[in-house]
Amino acid sequence: MDERGARRGHRPHPTATELAAGVPPTSGVKPVVVPEAEAPKTGNAAPATGLQPQASPSVVPSYSRVHREVSGVEVDVAVTSLWPARLIVTRTPSGTRYEWPQAGSMLLVKAEDIPELRAKNDRSPRPCCGQSGERRYFQFPQD
Amino acid sequence: MPLITGTPLGNIVSQEEVYIEGAPYIYFQDYAASELFNPDADGFYYGLSGTTQYPVYALACYEDVQLGSDLTVNAVRCDKIGDKAVIQKLNHLEFQFSLSSLFPLSTLSPIIRGGPVTAATDFEKMGIGPINNNAFYHIYLPKVYDEATGDFVTITLHRAQFVGAWTLAMPSGNKWLLGGISAWALADDTMPTAQSFATVIRADPSALP
Numbered sequence: 001m002d003e004r005g006a007r008r009g010h011r012p013h014p015t016a017t018e019l020a021a022g023v024p025p026t027s028g029v030k031p032v033v034v035p036e037a038e039a040p041k042t043g044n045a046a047p048a049t050g051l052q053p054q055a056s057p058s059v060v061p062s063y064s065r066v067h068r069e070v071s072g073v074e075v076d077v078a079v080t081s082l083w084p085a086r087l088i089v090t091r092t093p094s095g096t097r098y099e100w101p102q103a104g105s106m107l108l109v110k111a112e113d114i115p116e117l118r119a120k121n122d123r124s125p126r127p128c129c130g131q132s133g134e135r136r137y138f139q140f141p142q143d
Numbered sequence: 144m145p146l147i148t149g150t151p152l153g154n155i156v157s158q159e160e161v162y163i164e165g166a167p168y169i170y171f172q173d174y175a176a177s178e179l180f181n182p183d184a185d186g187f188y189y190g191l192s193g194t195t196q197y198p199v200y201a202l203a204c205y206e207d208v209q210l211g212s213d214l215t216v217n218a219v220r221c222d223k224i225g226d227k228a229v230i231q232k233l234n235h236l237e238f239q240f241s242l243s244s245l246f247p248l249s250t251l252s253p254i255i256r257g258g259p260v261t262a263a264t265d266f267e268k269m270g271i272g273p274i275n276n277n278a279f280y281h282i283y284l285p286k287v288y289d290e291a292t293g294d295f296v297t298i299t300l301h302r303a304q305f306v307g308a309w310t311l312a313m314p315s316g317n318k319w320l321l322g323g324i325s326a327w328a329l330a331d332d333t334m335p336t337a338q339s340f341a342t343v344i345r346a347d348p349s350a351l352p
Contacts, residue, residue, distance in 0.1 A: 104195040
């Protein structure tokens, strides 16, 4: 095995079932960024195979799970950006402006702004191409 | 029994009646990320695994997809008798396509070698400046050729760079089309020599031993 292989570790050989299952190795984020479509999909329909890139396990470490309630009072929630860009969110219910410098960065978001950010995750008005409809900008601790 | 028409004797390996139609899916990811199998139990490197820091980009609507090779070929010429041998060197593989789905800019920027993207509540912003020649990507091209059985072929280009002069055509009465997109799959010397440019995987349980 070369140096790269040794550094990255060894994965078992995939079985046909594994490749065809289409299920990521673990549950969690699947940060595949998909362009919006100009035209409806034709011909190249997405089959239920495992050919889409796999999600990486344990993307968010456990220390990010800081969402908690103390004596019934909600505190800030650590939200991770999944978007491969500098991401700025304005017009939040609290009026706070949030800015994530890059994908993977984390910010404490006020609890009252969380539903707004969640809605952005679910908003996929122009999904495209088979399984690619989901668009996730943020990851929340309880996800 | 051999035919009298000229069928060779001995061990014969014949091809299969499998014909693949259409373009594969196109995914790419920053080269800094590890491939999904690195390696598998047989020593092959392939596939992608998206992470928060290094997401996998999936292209949506494209056409004119093709993969070729760039070779240097020189004959060993002996003037008295002609060419006795050939010296061949694979320089790189060249993957080409045209793209009509242009958004989000986060997916477009690496292809046209744009700058970092800023996305906000109402807009996306991206500059176009000097090209970063140190940006490399894995490119992953899976194609299911039998959807009933899930038979597929995948091509993983380990260390590719988007090159060439792109053209964004803006025709009347037709879609915008980003043409001239070319990615060179360069030699990746961290891979085993036999896989330095790419790895091809085929899965077809009904046809393979």
